[in-house]
Amino acid sequence: xxxxxxxxxxxxxxxxxxxxxxxxxxxxxxxxxxxxxxxxxxxxxxxxxxxxxxxxxxxxxxxxxxxxxxxxxxxxxxxxxxxxxxxxxxxxxxxxxxxxxxxxxxxxxxxxxxxxxxxxxxxxxxxxxxxxxxxxxxxxxxxxxxxxxxxxxxxxxxxxxxxxxxxxxxxxxxxxxxxxxxxxxxxxxxxxxxxxxxxxxxxxxxxxxxxxxxxxxxxxxxxxxxxxxxxxxxxxxxxxxxxxxxxxxxxxxxxxxxxxxxxxxxxxxxxxxxxxxxxxxxxxxxxxxxxxxxxxxxxxxxxxxxxxxxxxxxxxxxxxxxxxxxxxxxxxxxxxxxxxxxxxxxxxxxxxxxxxxxxxxxxxxxxxxxxxxxxxxxxxxxxxxxxxxxxxxxxxxxxxxxxxxxxxxxxxxxxxxxxxxxxxxxxxxxxxxxxxxxxxxxxxxxxxxxxxxxxxxxxxxxxxxxxxxxxxxxxxxxxxxxxxxxxxxxxxxxxxxxxxxxxxxxxxxxxxxxxxxxxxxxxxxxxxxxxxxxxxxxxxxxxxxxxxxxxxxxxxxxxxxxxxxxxxxxxxxxxxxxxxxxxxxxxxxxxxxxxxxxxxxxxxxxxxxxxxxxxxxxxxxxxxxxxxxxxxxxxxxxxxxxxxxxxxxxxxxxxxxxxxxxxxxxxxxxxxxxxxxxxxxxxxxxxxxxxxxxxxxxxxxxxxxxxxxxxxxxxxxxxxxxxxxxxxxxxxxxxxxxxxxxxxxxxxxxxxxxxxxxxxxxxxxxxxxxxxxxxxxxxxxxxxxxxxxxxxxxxxxxxxxxxxxxxxxxxxxxxxxxxxxxxxxxxxxxxxxxxxxxxxxxxxxxxxxxxxxxxxxxxxxxxxxxxxxxxxxxxxx
Amino acid sequence: xxxxxxxxxxxxxxxxxxxxxxxxxxxxxxxxxxxxxxxxxxxxxxxxxxxxxxxxxxxxxxxxxxxxxxxxxxxxxxxxxxxxxxxxxxxxxxxxxxxxxxxxxxxxxx
Numbered sequence: 001x002x003x004x005x006x007x008x009x010x011x012x013x014x015x016x017x018x019x020x021x022x023x024x025x026x027x028x029x030x031x032x033x034x035x036x037x038x039x040x041x042x043x044x045x046x047x048x049x050x051x052x053x054x055x056x057x058x059x060x061x062x063x064x065x066x067x068x069x070x071x072x073x074x075x076x077x078x079x080x081x082x083x084x085x086x087x088x089x090x091x092x093x094x095x096x097x098x099x100x101x102x103x104x105x106x107x108x109x110x111x112x113x114x115x116x117x118x119x120x121x122x123x124x125x126x127x128x129x130x131x132x133x134x135x136x137x138x139x140x141x142x143x144x145x146x147x148x149x150x151x152x153x154x155x156x157x158x159x160x161x162x163x164x165x166x167x168x169x170x171x172x173x174x175x176x177x178x179x180x181x182x183x184x185x186x187x188x189x190x191x192x193x194x195x196x197x198x199x200x201x202x203x204x205x206x207x208x209x210x211x212x213x214x215x216x217x218x219x220x221x222x223x224x225x226x227x228x229x230x231x232x233x234x235x236x237x238x239x240x241x242x243x244x245x246x247x248x249x250x251x252x253x254x255x256x257x258x259x260x261x262x263x264x265x266x267x268x269x270x271x272x273x274x275x276x277x278x279x280x281x282x283x284x285x286x287x288x289x290x291x292x293x294x295x296x297x298x299x300x301x302x303x304x305x306x307x308x309x310x311x312x313x314x315x316x317x318x319x320x321x322x323x324x325x326x327x328x329x330x331x332x333x334x335x336x337x338x339x340x341x342x343x344x345x346x347x348x349x350x351x352x353x354x355x356x357x358x359x360x361x362x363x364x365x366x367x368x369x370x371x372x373x374x375x376x377x378x379x380x381x382x383x384x385x386x387x388x389x390x391x392x393x394x395x396x397x398x399x400x401x402x403x404x405x406x407x408x409x410x411x412x413x414x415x416x417x418x419x420x421x422x423x424x425x426x427x428x429x430x431x432x433x434x435x436x437x438x439x440x441x442x443x444x445x446x447x448x449x450x451x452x453x454x455x456x457x458x459x460x461x462x463x464x465x466x467x468x469x470x471x472x473x474x475x476x477x478x479x480x481x482x483x484x485x486x487x488x489x490x491x492x493x494x495x496x497x498x499x500x501x502x503x504x505x506x507x508x509x510x511x512x513x514x515x516x517x518x519x520x521x522x523x524x525x526x527x528x529x530x531x532x533x534x535x536x537x538x539x540x541x542x543x544x545x546x547x548x549x550x551x552x553x554x555x556x557x558x559x560x561x562x563x564x565x566x567x568x569x570x571x572x573x574x575x576x577x578x579x580x581x582x583x584x585x586x587x588x589x590x591x592x593x594x595x596x597x598x599x600x601x602x603x604x605x606x607x608x609x610x611x612x613x614x615x616x617x618x619x620x621x622x623x624x625x626x627x628x629x630x631x632x633x634x635x636x637x638x639x640x641x642x643x644x645x646x647x648x649x650x651x652x653x654x655x656x657x658x659x660x661x662x663x664x665x666x667x668x669x670x671x672x673x674x675x676x677x678x679x680x681x682x683x684x685x686x687x688x689x690x691x692x693x694x695x696x697x698x699x700x701x702x703x704x705x706x707x708x709x710x711x712x713x714x715x716x717x718x719x720x721x722x723x724x725x726x727x728x729x730x731x732x733x734x735x736x737x738x739x740x741x742x743x744x745x746x747x748x749x750x751x752x753x754x755x756x757x758x759x760x761x762x763x764x765x766x767x768x769x770x771x772x773x774x775x776x777x778x779x780x781x782x783x784x785x786x787x788x789x790x791x792x793x794x795x796x797x798x799x800x801x802x803x804x805x806x807x808x809x810x811x812x813x814x815x816x817x818x819x820x821x822x823x824x825x826x827x828x829x830x831x832x833x834x835x836x837x838x839x840x841x842x843x844x845x846x847x848x849x850x851x852x853x854x855x856x857x858x859x860x861x862x863x864x865x866x867x868x869x870x871x872x873x874x875x876x877x
Numbered sequence: 878x879x880x881x882x883x884x885x886x887x888x889x890x891x892x893x894x895x896x897x898x899x900x901x902x903x904x905x906x907x908x909x910x911x912x913x914x915x916x917x918x919x920x921x922x923x924x925x926x927x928x929x930x931x932x933x934x935x936x937x938x939x940x941x942x943x944x945x946x947x948x949x950x951x952x953x954x955x956x957x958x959x960x961x962x963x964x965x966x967x968x969x970x971x972x973x974x975x976x977x978x979x980x981x982x983x984x985x986x987x
Binding site: 003025054 | 942
């Protein structure tokens with residue numbers, strides 16, 4: 001095995017004679033010796049030493065002046081600057097070439113920078129946690145229900161505290177919302193994190209002012225000690241430090257502000273939180289009230305793996321001890337980074353990283369071709385210099401310097417592209433964290449690094465081929481058209497580009513089909529014609545179920561009387577877009593299927609709901625005013641529940657079942673109707689559902705829903721109606737359902753936009769590369785074509801020859817690209833919906849597209865070749 | 878003249894002295910190997926050459942080219958030897974270190 005030539009070239013480029021000779025000799029000698037310990041090791045050691053050598057010995061005078069300088073090339077800082085100055089001049093002198101190169105680089109670097117900006121908060125930026133590696137995040141899992149990042153209940157947390165030896169402390173928190181009064185005119189709805197008293201300590205937070213939670217916080221009898229989120233403190237209290245000690249009312253209970261959180265905590269969903277309050281630890285809470293996110297500080301010596309094993313063991317004991325609530329449930333511990341991001345997110349980031357990486361490679365291949373073409377056009381000049389004793393490094397250095405200048409310019413422009421892309425994403429995004437992503441220090445470092453590395457990639461091949469042909473040959477006949485080898489190298493580059501572009505198109509087309517599939521899914525509700533808002537009745541003035549039910553009835557009545565509103569309802573929570581609330585269904589005889597505890601997604605609705613949401617009753621009856629608190633308890637189930645649990649709609653009507661939820665007595669209900677399905681929050685599936693009359697299951701927090709042909713115009717009316725009925729109740733989330741859907745889909749839209757944009761970019765760059773190479777080779781072969789035609793070759797035969805040259809390269813590239821596309825498609829399978837990773841239609845369409853674009857790219861040079869005038873070409877100018 | 882040697886310069890000069898006593902003509906690879914073997918430090922050839930270059934600048938070592946060999950791809954070795962000034966500087970440095978460590982054997986667990 002021979003020493004790596006590229007590494008030797010790196011040394012030759014950066015280390016001056018005479019040191020170069022001895023260093024290269026040393027490297028060779030060591031390489032021979034190292035090979036006895038393995039080729040890979042020897043190869044790696046050579047590279048490492050070569051890079052270290054280049055690093056230490058570049059940019060300084062070669063050796064003290066003991067030897068004559070003469071023709072030897074003194075590698076000095078000055079000459080590097082000279083190179084760059086010269087390069088700048090060359091770049092300005094050929095503006096066409098420079099513009100194409102800079103634009104190509106800018107697009108590729110811009111794409112990479114854009115993705116890096118999006119990924120960096122998840123990947124490189126420090127998490128807002130003091131010691132993320134010292135934490136384990138406990139999650140519950142339920143395989144049959146496809147839950148893999150579930151939460152835990154308070155008794156689970158208490159068990160973990162008492163029995164899990166992997167953790168020295170275990171904390172938990174849950175999201176909540178409440179009405180805050182006392183600091184301004186209107187009562188305000190705030191989002192809260194309720195955490196155990198040790199949460200801020202385990203998490204490792206530091207307050208900006210005041211204090212965080214203390215051990216006695218949250219115990220019954222204590223006033224609520226609240227820590228404000230930084231943005232809330234800024235917006236509502238103008239960053240006033242005297243806010244500490246302020247008394248406010250939270251849901252009517254006294255609250256004292258004790259501290260303010262730091263702003264770097266506002267990452268991801270945490271940016272939605274207004275304040276943090278302590279919660280009591282109640283070991284006797286419901287075992288299946290899985291509302292808590294749980295985190296523990298790892299004990300010395302414990303790892304995520306050991307904690308995971310221990311938690312898993314504990315969860316198996318729970319399943320054995322509490323089959324009613326823990327059947328099918330397990331639990332496990334994961335690291336902070338894993339807990340903060342879902343597997344799907346990582347996979348999508350990886351796919352996008354592959355895509356932009358390919359875009360960069362395609363751009364590099366284009367530039368490598370450009371640089372090689374330039375080297376060929378300067379070959380006489382180079383040959384003369386070589387004949388006069390210039391080394392390969394000397395021949396290559398100006399090219400490297402020029403490429404670096406182009407790349408830096410491209411990087412700067414690419415930064416601009418990335419900035420524009422981010423602005424678009426900020427505008428489209430819904431999640432607050434996506435709205436704030438911008439170019440920061442990390443991104444600048446990334447751009448600088450990629451701008452320096454890229455020219456190294458695309459100068460590799462040209463550098464290898466430079467000075468390969470002997471100068472004598474070149475000088476003898478300056479009109480030869482580049483060596484056979486260089487043509488083959490260019491063809492390989494283009495085939496590679498076609499392969500990369502095609503595989504990207506495959507992946508992107510799959511992603512788009514997946515998005516279209518998701519968009520096409522009928523959610524089962526009239527998304528386009530509804531508006532909604534949410535509120536909670538204060539417990540002091542609406543103390544009884546009767547009062548709440550009465551309010552719900554009068555609100556839906558008042559709303560439906562507004563002009564332009566065709567139907568209105570009050571419901572417990574929004575279907576499709578809000579999380580599911582489930583009840584177990586008892587009293588079903590499911591022969592032999594006792595493993596599967598029957599359950600359904602539960603909704604309490606006023607009678608107008610089905611008309612408002614556009615959900616048809618397909619069997620039995622809907623709810624009416626007669627289904628009041630005192631009448632017979634009834635329920636409506638959806639078609640999925642009817643099919644799954646009763647074997648169809650007809651057998652379900654009239655059946656009595658028991659609904660069991662946590663924190664409430666079991667209630668027997670009679671099924672009186674079957675409704676059409678609406679989708680679950682994960683819209684690719686439909687859960688069994690059960691609807692009950694709001695009057696029979698009243699509650700304080702309600703969601704109002706109205707149907708109108710132009711829902712956006714009705715939102716002021718909704719506010720007015722609510723103010724008329726009770727002006728002291730704050731409303732939140734007043735929006736059209738369409739807006740909610742758009743926000744839900746915003747991340748998908750952004751991701752698919754990126755996939756499409758990058759794929760189009762890749763195809764354009766690859767087509768440009770193909771066109772460039774074919775027309776260049778036609779230009780080089782002008783003489784040959786002239787001779788052929790003079791000897792009587794048919795012009796259409798010439799055209800065929802050029803076309804087939806180009807298409808042969810394309811075909812090879814397309815074949816490789818299909819294979820690559822299949823592999824990446826397989827990788828993407830978990831995030832694809834409604835389309836197979838090897839969907840034949842996609843593969844065919846994409847291949848045809850690439851072939852069509854290739855034919856277009858090749859056609860122009862082919863026609864030009866056909867029209868050549870043999871007499872002129874042979875006269876030879 | 879008092880010459881302060883850096884830590885790595887000392888290692889290179891010591892290695893040069895030892896290799897010369899053992900009868901060899903020290904060059905890049907042998908110096909690098911010797912330092913790695915004795916100190917466990919992963920030393921790159923580049924760093925060694927950079928230091929030798931500086932030492933030669935200061936007049937502490939001198940170099941000459943050897944004959945080309947096949948295993949080196951026909952390239953010549955650059956041999957180094959310690960000059961009198963280098964010997965003096967090394968002796969001063971080592972003496973200074975000895976003086977500093979004197980009596981601290983127990984504390985340093987030497």
